[in-house]
Amino acid sequence: MASPALLMRVVASAYSVAEKAATIVRNVMAAGDLGIVEKTGANDLQTKADRLVQMSICASLARKFPKVTIIGEEELSSDEVTEELIEDGHCEEILKKTCPAQYTGIKEEELVIWVDPLDGTKEYTEGLLDHVTVLIGIAYGGKAIAGVINQPYYNYEAGADAVLGRTIWGVLGIGAFGFQLTEAPAGKHIVVTTRSHSSTLVNDCISALNPDTVIRVGGAGNKIIQLIEGKASAYVFASPGCKKWDTCAPEAILHAVGGKITDIHGNSFQYNKEVKHMNSAGVLATLRNYDYYASRIPNTVKQSLVP
Numbered sequence: 001m002a003s004p005a006l007l008m009r010v011v012a013s014a015y016s017v018a019e020k021a022a023t024i025v026r027n028v029m030a031a032g033d034l035g036i037v038e039k040t041g042a043n044d045l046q047t048k049a050d051r052l053v054q055m056s057i058c059a060s061l062a063r064k065f066p067k068v069t070i071i072g073e074e075e076l077s078s079d080e081v082t083e084e085l086i087e088d089g090h091c092e093e094i095l096k097k098t099c100p101a102q103y104t105g106i107k108e109e110e111l112v113i114w115v116d117p118l119d120g121t122k123e124y125t126e127g128l129l130d131h132v133t134v135l136i137g138i139a140y141g142g143k144a145i146a147g148v149i150n151q152p153y154y155n156y157e158a159g160a161d162a163v164l165g166r167t168i169w170g171v172l173g174i175g176a177f178g179f180q181l182t183e184a185p186a187g188k189h190i191v192v193t194t195r196s197h198s199s200t201l202v203n204d205c206i207s208a209l210n211p212d213t214v215i216r217v218g219g220a221g222n223k224i225i226q227l228i229e230g231k232a233s234a235y236v237f238a239s240p241g242c243k244k245w246d247t248c249a250p251e252a253i254l255h256a257v258g259g260k261i262t263d264i265h266g267n268s269f270q271y272n273k274e275v276k277h278m279n280s281a282g283v284l285a286t287l288r289n290y291d292y293y294a295s296r297i298p299n300t301v302k303q304s305l306v307p
Contacts, residue, residue, distance in 0.1 A: 005099035006106050007138070007146060007171070010065060010113070012090035014136040014148045015169055017060045020087035021053040021134040022152035022165045025118060028052065029129075036125055043196050045121045050074050053117035053134060056085040061136075064088065067108035069273045072115040073245045091169075100173030103145065112139045112273045114248035120219030122196050129153035131195075133221030137248025139271030146171040147249030149221045168225070170256035181257055182230030183288060188212050192223045192232035197241045205238035205264070205282075205301045209293060220283070224250035227287045228257060234293045235285040238264055238301045242279040244271055254285060261285035264297055264305050281307040 004012070028034065028049040035048030054072045059081040061070055116135040118124060123131035130153055138146040147170055154166040170176030184190055191211040194202060195218045206214055215232055217223060220242055226232040248271050251261045262268055263281035282305050286293055 004095045005104045006108060006111075007103045008095055008097060008099045009090065010061070010068070010111065010138060011146050011148065011169060011171060012092070012094035013061060013064055014113070014138070015091035015094055015167055016089035017057050017087045018134050018136055018148045018150035018167055019165075020060070021057055021117065022150045024052050024056060024085075025049045025124075025132065025134065025152040026164065029124070034125055043122060045125055046074060047118065047121060047125060049124065050118045050121055051076060052085065054115060055081045056087065057115050057117060057134075057136060059085060060087045061113060065108050065111070069112045070115060071112065071245065071273065071277075073117060073243065094169065097171070097174055100171065102173070103140065106140055110140055112271055113137065114139065114245040114271060116221070116245040119221045119246060123218035128218060129156050131218035131222045133219055133225075135221050135245060135249040137245065137250075137252055137271070139248055142270045142272040142275070144248045144251040144255065144269070144271055147252035149225065149249055149253060151225070168253060170253035172252060172256050174256065176228070176253045176256040179225070179229060181228055184227075184230045184233035188233065190215065190232045190234075192217060192226045192235050194237055194239070194241070197239060199239055201238050201301060201304055205297060206236055208298045208301070209234070209236065209296050220246035221250050224254050224285065227259060227285060228254065233286060233289065235283060236293065237283040238297075238305060239282055240278055240280040240305065242283050243277045244269065244275065244279065245277070247279060247283065254287065257287065259285065259287040260290040263307055265302055265307060266294055267307055281305040
């Protein structure tokens with residue numbers, strides 16, 4: 001038996017690393033001191049969990065895959081990472097899957113991993129725990145090709161005996177796993193959008209889509225999960241706030257099940273290591289019927305958002 005392709009080994013490791021991250025997130029919350037720091041303002045927060053999780057993810061993956069480029073959200077000094085933050089396990093199930101032929105020859109130095117250690121930090125600090133995700137996106141040739149999303153608090157309202165947390169993963173050409181793929185109700189236009197970064201532009205764009213329902217939640221990872229579980233039909237964010245580490249993992253998972261994500265103009269996101277971190281022209285994502293929503297984005301909105 002040939003050893004598994006590099007991509008599958010990276011995804012299998014990222015899976016275990018994300019599970020470790022979830023434990024850190026829950027432990028910080030349980031200990032009660034979130035260590036909140038404002039980065040650029042009250043809607044841009046960093047907690048002890050963001051810091052510890054990023055150190056854990058980046059150090060664990062860098063130790064196994066030293067030539068891979070890893071880009072994380074938080075700017076942290078490269079302090080010595082304590083051994084208890086290192087996760088060296090991997091998910092056996094993932095290693096059993098056959099790597100798609102177009103990815104079998106990938107070398108370490110060709111991969112870029114985009115890490116959001118805690119997507120939905122503001123919601124985390126407010127106790128909206130189901131909004132929170134850990135995102136590890138894997139890109140090759142500037143495209144998101146694989147991703148891992150962990151929800152540390154999945155099931156947290158299901159009672160004391162419930163198993164907390166779940167990990168969703170996907171690879172283009174294989175599919176996505178760890179959830180039940182469901183389509184939104186036919187004929188309903190349910191738009192999911194930002195909870196804490198609203199603006200006139202964001203709201204004008206949503207109004208133009210004439211939605212039946214608007215869901216406002218935190219976290220890009222969480223919004224993509226709403227799409228793949230059929231709770232929303234489109235994720236629309238007409239604002240520059242989203243970054244590459246917010247969209248890389250969710251994009252890979254959405255694309256792996258036939259969905260589509262672009263900026264408001266319909267441009268694909270690029271994930272090569274030199275790219276700017278901001279998705280300055282917003283986000284439009286759907287599991288199905290992308291063209292319906294894309295065709296209804298007003299020109300005034302497009303003109304306001306420069307890629």
